[in-house]
Amino acid sequence: MANILCIGAGYVGGPTMAVIARHCPEHRVVVVDINEERIAAWQSDQLPIYEPGLEEIVFSIRDKNLFFSTETNRHIAEADIIFVSVNTPTKTFGQGAGKAADLQYWEKTARQILENSTSAKIVVEKSTLPVRTAEAMEYILNSNDKGLFFDIVSNPEFLAEGTAIPDMENPDRVLIGGRETPSGQQAIRTIADIYAHWVPSANIVTMNLWSSELSKLTANAFLAQRISSINAIANLCEKTEADATEVAHAIGKDKRIGPHFLRASIGFGGSCFKKDILNLVYLCEYYGLEQVAGYWEQVVKMNEYQKASFVSRMISAMFNSVAGKRIALFGVAFKADTSDTRESPALDVCRALLEEQAIVVISDPHALENARLDLKDVADKVIFEPDPYAAAKEAHAIAVLTEWSLFKELDYKTIHDAMIKPAFLFDGRNILDHKKLYETGFNVYPLGKPAQTHFTR
Numbered sequence: 001m002a003n004i005l006c007i008g009a010g011y012v013g014g015p016t017m018a019v020i021a022r023h024c025p026e027h028r029v030v031v032v033d034i035n036e037e038r039i040a041a042w043q044s045d046q047l048p049i050y051e052p053g054l055e056e057i058v059f060s061i062r063d064k065n066l067f068f069s070t071e072t073n074r075h076i077a078e079a080d081i082i083f084v085s086v087n088t089p090t091k092t093f094g095q096g097a098g099k100a101a102d103l104q105y106w107e108k109t110a111r112q113i114l115e116n117s118t119s120a121k122i123v124v125e126k127s128t129l130p131v132r133t134a135e136a137m138e139y140i141l142n143s144n145d146k147g148l149f150f151d152i153v154s155n156p157e158f159l160a161e162g163t164a165i166p167d168m169e170n171p172d173r174v175l176i177g178g179r180e181t182p183s184g185q186q187a188i189r190t191i192a193d194i195y196a197h198w199v200p201s202a203n204i205v206t207m208n209l210w211s212s213e214l215s216k217l218t219a220n221a222f223l224a225q226r227i228s229s230i231n232a233i234a235n236l237c238e239k240t241e242a243d244a245t246e247v248a249h250a251i252g253k254d255k256r257i258g259p260h261f262l263r264a265s266i267g268f269g270g271s272c273f274k275k276d277i278l279n280l281v282y283l284c285e286y287y288g289l290e291q292v293a294g295y296w297e298q299v300v301k302m303n304e305y306q307k308a309s310f311v312s313r314m315i316s317a318m319f320n321s322v323a324g325k326r327i328a329l330f331g332v333a334f335k336a337d338t339s340d341t342r343e344s345p346a347l348d349v350c351r352a353l354l355e356e357q358a359i360v361v362i363s364d365p366h367a368l369e370n371a372r373l374d375l376k377d378v379a380d381k382v383i384f385e386p387d388p389y390a391a392a393k394e395a396h397a398i399a400v401l402t403e404w405s406l407f408k409e410l411d412y413k414t415i416h417d418a419m420i421k422p423a424f425l426f427d428g429r430n431i432l433d434h435k436k437l438y439e440t441g442f443n444v445y446p447l448g449k450p451a452q453t454h455f456t457r
């Protein structure tokens with residue numbers, strides 16, 4: 001039996017520990033957080049995050065071998081293995097502002113671990129961190145006069161929100177990085193043994209600490225780069241009457257390219273992609289690799305352009321003015337099946353439309369609460385409406401910004417009847433039946449495809 005502790009009960013810590021606890025009934029898993037409200041929610045019937053399949057697991061093992069608590073110090077003292085999953089946002093101040101990772105929570109956590117420890121422990125980096133962070137953590141933890149030794153292991157998470165549970169249950173790979181010393185290798189084995197309860201050994205990949213840390217940043221940079229690449233092509237498609245979905249299908253058939261992550265969109269969002277790429281950019285700059293930094297930075301710049309380009313297309317289609325026009329935004333979560341709105345491109349689209357003095361109504365099945373917080377500075381100008389039919393009533397346009405399947409099932413004839421004409425529909429996720437919408441009377445603007453309009457100009 002091992003006492004496993006996770007510090008940080010967020011989108012990563014919560015689901016990860018729930019799956020570990022479920023597969024390792026002999027271990028005791030405790031998740032702590034400084035945020036009391038969050039812990040209270042984890043202990044209640046209304047979990048703090050929406051993630052398909054999460055409730056079933058948590059409700060079945062909570063208070064059996066999965067516990068949520070705010071008593072961090074006590075649980076540190078009892079733990080054998082500590083996963084650290086606190087947030088590492090982009091620095092907003094000082095050196096590296098806007099690019100480097102803000103490691104203050106990580107460092108504070110490391111010091112707190114040291115202060116409350118009376119036995120040796122394995123400390124696992126679960127948060128995405130800049131390369132060589134483990135080294136700094138080793139210095140902090142191991143320069144103690146208690147005679148305690150801490151092994152640092154990097155075990156980056158690859159779960160995507162909305163599919164966190166299946167991603168954890170059936171991972172492409174689990175990555176574990178550690179020191180090449182005997183104790184480092186033993187620490188790797190201990191962590192590998194946890195995952196071996198349900199992950200085939202061929203999918204548990206071990207390597208040195210720095211490779212593991214860099215692999216996480218690189219994986220996210222490559223994924224984001226594919227989206228920026230197809231979005232760049234989508235812009236060209238809109239000008240040339242080529243179709244980005246057809247192009248993606250054609251190139252994805254090439255085994256060397258593969259079909260995934262080629263959906264043109266209003267841009268990528270989420271807490272990781274932008275932050276991790278900027279982190280990579282900062283790291284390259286730090287080592288004097290200006291060209292390499294510039295290469296990766298372009299992925300983020302392309303993403304910013306994509307959001308702006310979507311709004312420009314809307315304005316230009318709507319006779320160059322959206323001032324005073326009601327526009328319904330379908331979706332504000334950064335992707336479907338999550339309540340998370342961090343870095344959601346929908347928020348940028350919303351703000352850009354507000355700048356143009358449009359009347360913006362946002363509808364989303366799970367993310368309105370978070371969106372309200374994100375947009376509190378402009379709250380008096382935005383309408384939050386859970387019912388998409390009500391949101392679109394008397395609107396000039398609908399913009400689909402999140403690919404919730406709910407939006408595919410709506411009766412667009414009823415919606416069209418209640419809108420101001422000419423009615424516009426901008427499908428930023430290409431999830432709707434554009435031909436049918438056109439036949440219903442909409443002027444349809446799919447992303448990366450020619451518009452289907454009733455105008456004869």
Ligand code: UDX
Nearest residue numbers: 008009010011012033034035085086087088105127128
């Ligand atoms: C976070 C990071 O953003 C991501 O880069 C990393 O890969 C995993 O951890 P996420 O779980 O989505 O991802 O973040 P968030 O939902 O913000 O959860 C972090 C939690 O840590 C918060 O609940 C916060 O209250 C908690 N925290 C933060 C602590 O308990 N102690 C601290 O000192 C700081």
Ligand code: UDX
Nearest residue numbers: 157158159160161261262263265268269270272334335
């Ligand atoms: C990502 C990584 O996938 C995951 O491995 C890592 O651990 C954390 O970061 P996440 O941010 O939860 O996960 O979601 P992801 O599915 O990667 O989507 C990120 C963004 O890209 C979303 O806004 C999504 O809508 C967008 N996207 C994704 C596209 O625009 N097109 C695509 O083809 C795929």
